[in-house]
Amino acid sequence: MKKIWIIHNSLHGNSEKISKQLAEGLKDKYDISVGSIKNISPKDITQDEPYGLIIAVRIIAFCSDKEIRAFVNNLDKVIKKPISKVAYFSTHALGWKKFFIKGIKKTLGKIGCVEDICPEYLEIKMQGAEGPAIEGADVKVEDFISILKDFLK
């Protein structure tokens, strides 16, 4: 099975929960690992030579989480084999604004280790910073799993 890493930097558990839901939805076709960037290093990922990478992007102060962006930049520095497929999703608590994910788009556009970036992303609104997600989130997550299955083919 092809290897896919899902990375998050979850503080309140919102992006961790969605990471695990995505993993559950993809695990019949892929060998999935989910990890917090607080506990893993870029080398943990590169040693697996993953086929795919899914990045959970928290929105902090109207921007894509700078810590996960820094992790992705560091991954680019140590990686030898490019990652074929990269996707991302976002969790946030305010009304969605497209500029929230400008940062992660910029990071992915700049690094060399990525071949194909999923043109679609998932954004899930939380009822407050600590969650839970607003009603209807599970359906959006399921829809995104279908999109990912197609993208990862």
Ligand SMILES: Cc1cc2nc3c(=O)[nH]c(=O)nc-3n(C[C@H](O)[C@H](O)[C@H](O)COP(=O)(O)O)c2cc1C
């Ligand atoms: C310090 C801080 C700043 C935040 N800033 C924003 C923001 O500007 N816009 C927004 O929509 N959500 C904002 N949020 C909400 C988080 O994006 C949201 O709670 C996210 O789901 C947290 O993910 P986690 O539970 O995986 O840590 C902020 C949360 C924190 C703790």
